[in-house]
Amino acid sequence: MNLNLAKTSKRGFDLNDKRWFSEKELLKLRKAHEEIKWLLDRDYKLESIMNFVGGRYQFSTRQRDALKRGTCSTENEIFRKSKKLNINNLKDKTLNIDGFNLIISLEVALSGGTLIVGNDGLIRDLAGLRGTYKLIDKTDIAIEYIFKYLESKEVEVINIYLDSPVSNSGNLKIRILELSNKYEIITNVILVNNADVVLEKLDYVVTSDSTILDKCDSYINLSKSIINEYIPKANLILLS
Incomplete structure (x- = not known):
C-alpha cells in the first residue's frame, strides 16, 4: 500500500x-x-x-x-520512579502504548534530532507536532524496532493507542498492522479521541507524557531501552 x-x-x-x-x-x-x-x-x-x-x-x-x-519536582520524580516496571519482566504481558509518543521519539532519534533526558529518567523529544503528523522514511524503522525489541522480551499483546484527531492516524494504524504480520506479538491498534484519557487509567503503559505517568498504575521506559539497544548514536541531552 x-x-x-x-x-x-x-x-x-x-x-x-x-x-x-x-x-x-x-x-x-x-x-x-x-x-x-x-x-x-x-x-x-x-x-x-x-x-x-x-x-x-x-x-x-x-x-x-x-x-x-x-x-519535574523531586516529589514527582520519586513518584514516577516508584511506578516504573522492570523492562526484563515483560514475558506474556500486555502493554498499553501511547503510539504517537513512542514512535515520534524513535523517529527523532533516527533523524539525529535532540532528545532530552529529564530527572525522572524519561526521554522526551522537541518535535512539537501539535496535531499534525505525516509518515516519513524513518517511520517503518521505528515501528520495526518496537516489534523487534518487544518480541525479544516475549511480550504477548500490545495495544497501541493513537489519537484519531491527529492527521494520518488512520494511515499509521494501517502501517503498524501491516508490519505486525512479521511478528508473533498480538497487536491491536486503537483509534481514540484522546489517548491520554484512556492510558492514564491503565497499567503497563508505555509513554513519556508527564500527565499520563502521574496518573497511570505503572509504566515501562521503553523508548530509552529501544534507543540504547538500536540507536546508540542518538542525540541524547542529559539535564542532570
Whole structure:
C-alpha cells in the first residue's frame, strides 16, 4: 500500500541545536534545571518559573522547551520512579502504548534530532507536532524496532493507542498492522479521541507524557531501552 512516505525527512531536527545545546550552553541549562527543580519543590508554578529562569539566562524557545519537558519536582520524580516496571519482566504481558509518543521519539532519534533526558529518567523529544503528523522514511524503522525489541522480551499483546484527531492516524494504524504480520506479538491498534484519557487509567503503559505517568498504575521506559539497544548514536541531552 502506498502511504506516500516522504523520501527523506528529519523529524525534530534543528540545525540551531548545535548552538543551543553546545557544551557551553549545557552548563547553563543544567544549572537552570537545578534551579527550576528547586523552585518546583517549593510549589512555584512551572510557567512562572520558566518565564523567570528563561529570561534570566536568555534561553531560546527551544532551550526553554527542553527545560520544561525535562524537569519535574523531586516529589514527582520519586513518584514516577516508584511506578516504573522492570523492562526484563515483560514475558506474556500486555502493554498499553501511547503510539504517537513512542514512535515520534524513535523517529527523532533516527533523524539525529535532540532528545532530552529529564530527572525522572524519561526521554522526551522537541518535535512539537501539535496535531499534525505525516509518515516519513524513518517511520517503518521505528515501528520495526518496537516489534523487534518487544518480541525479544516475549511480550504477548500490545495495544497501541493513537489519537484519531491527529492527521494520518488512520494511515499509521494501517502501517503498524501491516508490519505486525512479521511478528508473533498480538497487536491491536486503537483509534481514540484522546489517548491520554484512556492510558492514564491503565497499567503497563508505555509513554513519556508527564500527565499520563502521574496518573497511570505503572509504566515501562521503553523508548530509552529501544534507543540504547538500536540507536546508540542518538542525540541524547542529559539535564542532570
